[in-house]
Structure formats: structure tokens, C-alpha cells
Amino acid sequence: MSFELNKILRTCIKNLKPYSSARDEFTGKADVYLDANENPFNTGLNRYPDPYQEDLKAKISKVKNIKSNRIILGNGSDEIIDLIFRAFCEPGLDEVICLPPTYGMYQVSADINNVGIKKVLLTPDFEIDEIALEKAIQPNTKIIWFCSPNNPSGNTLDPEVIKKITNSFNGIIVVDEAYIDFSSSQSWIDYLDFHKNLIIMQTFSKAWGLAGLRLGMGFASPEIISILNKIKPPYNINTLTQEKASEAIDNYEEKNIQVDFILAERKFLAEELQKISAVKHIYPSDANFLLIKIDHAAEIYGQLVTKSIIVRNRSTVALCESCLRITVGKPEENKILLAAIQSVVKKK
Ligand SMILES: *Cc1c(COP(=O)(O)O)cnc(C)c1O
Numbered sequence: 001m002s003f004e005l006n007k008i009l010r011t012c013i014k015n016l017k018p019y020s021s022a023r024d025e026f027t028g029k030a031d032v033y034l035d036a037n038e039n040p041f042n043t044g045l046n047r048y049p050d051p052y053q054e055d056l057k058a059k060i061s062k063v064k065n066i067k068s069n070r071i072i073l074g075n076g077s078d079e080i081i082d083l084i085f086r087a088f089c090e091p092g093l094d095e096v097i098c099l100p101p102t103y104g105m106y107q108v109s110a111d112i113n114n115v116g117i118k119k120v121l122l123t124p125d126f127e128i129d130e131i132a133l134e135k136a137i138q139p140n141t142k143i144i145w146f147c148s149p150n151n152p153s154g155n156t157l158d159p160e161v162i163k164k165i166t167n168s169f170n171g172i173i174v175v176d177e178a179y180i181d182f183s184s185s186q187s188w189i190d191y192l193d194f195h196k197n198l199i200i201m202q203t204f205s206k207a208w209g210l211a212g213l214r215l216g217m218g219f220a221s222p223e224i225i226s227i228l229n230k231i232k233p234p235y236n237i238n239t240l241t242q243e244k245a246s247e248a249i250d251n252y253e254e255k256n257i258q259v260d261f262i263l264a265e266r267k268f269l270a271e272e273l274q275k276i277s278a279v280k281h282i283y284p285s286d287a288n289f290l291l292i293k294i295d296h297a298a299e300i301y302g303q304l305v306t307k308s309i310i311v312r313n314r315s316t317v318a319l320c321e322s323c324l325r326i327t328v329g330k331p332e333e334n335k336i337l338l339a340a341i342q343s344v345v346k347k348k
Contacts, residue, residue, distance in 0.1 A: 003197040018230040049239040059249045069222040077216030088142045089115040096143040106145040126153035142171045149179040152325045154285030181207030183286035278345040297322040303344040
């Protein structure tokens with residue numbers, strides 16, 4: 001493979017002179033700060049946050065076993081998705097590929113950036129259609145978006161296929177691992193050293209229980225990270241987010257306990273749904289949700305809404321005909337859902 005970062009970067013980004021903040025120009029410790037036009041009276045938040053989140057990255061570095069200079073943090077993974085588009089895709093000229101049914105933000109971010117998006121459908125059992133994917137790759141294809149475990153199907157994509165494509169593709173490969181904590185598969189972080197064109201995304205929104213915090217993580221080569229750092233808004237991660245995420249990492253065990261609990265509930269929910277005859281299929285899940293095929297999905301979705309229970313109606317999504325996506329909740333919530341599905345199915 002002949003991946004060369006400089007060849008696939010947009011020219012304007014290659015030549016970009018990034019904004020230099022007060023906190024960029026002086027990074028040590030001082031007694032008197034009169035450089036950033038901040039209000040001197042202490043509110044706990046009167047100072048700008050660390051633009052590179054060094055303390056937080058040091059902690060992430062430990063739990064993920066990866067150097068700090070290979071980490072970028074975003075205001076949710078959604079910001080990192082956008083940064084990747086802006087680094088590598090020339091609007092109106094370049095293209096990316098995604099593999100539906102998948103996370104909707106790849107498409108939205110492509111549209112916002114006026115970047116073409118080619119869709120290579122997954123197979124009916126939600127695996128990569130390798131031949132179709134290879135055919136879809138063109139000289140102006142800059143990024144391939146893999147989501148593994150995939151949303152909304154819940155399965156882990158075959159790592160051997162991703163490996164093969166990553167080795168042969170000259171552009172950027174992104175593996176979105178938002179649900180990796182719920183999966184027994186190995187993270188792609190362990191392969192970063194072997195693939196210079198790989199970017200991995202994870203998030204504090206799912207297993208960490210901090211969706212309201214808006215904190216996403218990107219992992220890649222130091223060269224790719226320094227490009228993304230140039231583009232990102234200087235203070236994209238606010239002080240409260242940095243503090244709260246630090247605390248969460250200090251309580252790492254709590255996350256693992258919750259993940260184990262959710263996995264046990266996922267098993268229970270799947271077993272109980274299996275007993276309902278209207279449920280035609282429960283797709284295997286490596287995530288904190290279940291995709292189920294059920295008779296009259298759209299109607300059942302509506303009836304659950306009238307009972308004040310909201311699941312995700314995916315029945316109009318490609319390959320998800322008559323499917324609902326159900327997040328695994330607390331035990332009492334899962335029981336309420338099961339009882340409600342049983343009662344609306346019975347009335348049919
Ligand atoms: C939920 C989810 C995310 C999380 O995005 P944030 O902006 O970090 O909240 C990312 N990717 C996928 C596939 C998701 O389902």
C-alpha cells in the first residue's frame with residue numbers, strides 16, 4: 001500500500017497556519033496571567049480550559065494504553081467526524097464511502113461539507129460486501145467509514161476484511177468503536193502501529209454513561225492527530241467536561257460494573273423477546289441495544305409511544321425492514337417494555 005498523509009491532505013489544511021491562542025503561546029505555570037483577557041475574579045471557570053487537555057489525555061492514555069500524542073478529543077465523536085471530513089475531503093471533488101445501515105452522522109457530515117458519499121450496503125446479515133466495496137473505491141475516495149460494533153445492527157464487522165481493505169486503501173480508514181465496551185472483540189487501538197491510515201473513534205456517551213458531557217475520543221498516528229489538532233476549535237473541550245471525564249476515569253471500575261450489568265440485562269431482554277411470537281428475529285448484538293424484526297413494527301412503535309415507551313423505529317432503513325432498535329434499560333424499564341409489547345401484540 002502507498003498511503004502518504006501529505007498526498008491525501010487538503011492543500012488548504014496542509015498550508016494552514018492555525019489560530020494561536022494565549023494558552024498556546026505560553027504553556028508553563030505562572031503567578032499572574034494577563035494574557036487572555038479573562039476576568040481575574042475566580043468563579044472556578046474564569047480561565048480558558050487547557051486547549052490540548054493534557055491532564056485528561058494522560059489519564060486516557062493509561063486506561064487505553066496509548067500515548068497522549070495519539071489522542072484527539074472532540075465535543076462528542078460527532079465533532080471528530082466533522083474534523084476528519086475537513087482535513088481530507090475537498091468539497092465538491094472528493095468522496096467517502098459508508099456502509100448502510102449505519103450511523104447517520106457520516107452522511108450528515110458529508111452533506112454539510114459538500115462531500116460525495118457512496119453507499120455500499122452491508123449484506124443481509126450485516127457483514128461487509130467486500131467485492132462491492134472494492135469496486136466502489138475511486139481515486140477521489142478519501143475516507144471509508146466502518147462502524148463496529150455497527151449501529152443499528154449491533155454486530156461486530158469482520159476484522160479480517162477491515163484489515164485487508166486498510167492495507168490496500170490509500171485513503172483514511174475510520175473505525176467507529178462507540179460500542180466497543182459492550183463487545184468481547186479486541187479494539188483496533190491495538191493495531192494502530194501497523195496501519196498509518198487508521199483512525200479509531202470511541203466516546204464517553206455510551207458505556208461511560210456521559211452522553212450529556214459531549215466527549216469523543218479519536219486515536220491515530222501522531223501525524224494525523226497533529227493535523228486534526230490544527231483544525232479543531234482551540235478550546236473545544238470545556239473545563240467542566242475535562243474535570244468530569246477525569247473523575248469518571250478515576251472511577252473506572254464503576255463503568256465496568258455497569259457494562260456487566262447491561263450485558264446481563266441484554267441477555268435477559270433477548271430471551272424474553274424470543275418468547276413473543278410476533279418477534280421474528282433478534283439480531284446478535286455486541287452493543288447496548290437489540291435490533292429485532294417484529295410483525296407490524298411501525299404500528300407497534302406507535303402503540304408503545306402511546307404507552308410512554310420510546311424505542312427506535314428503524315423499519316424504513318435499508319435492510320432493517322420491520323425492525324425496531326431497543327436500547328437496554330434498567331431491569332424495571334425492560335420489564336415494562338416487555339409487558340407493553342406483549343399487550344399490544346395480543347390485541348392484534
Ligand atoms: C452514539 C454513537 C456515537 C456517539 O457520538 P457522540 O457524539 O460521542 O455522542 C458515535 N458513533 C456511533 C456509531 C454511535 O452510535
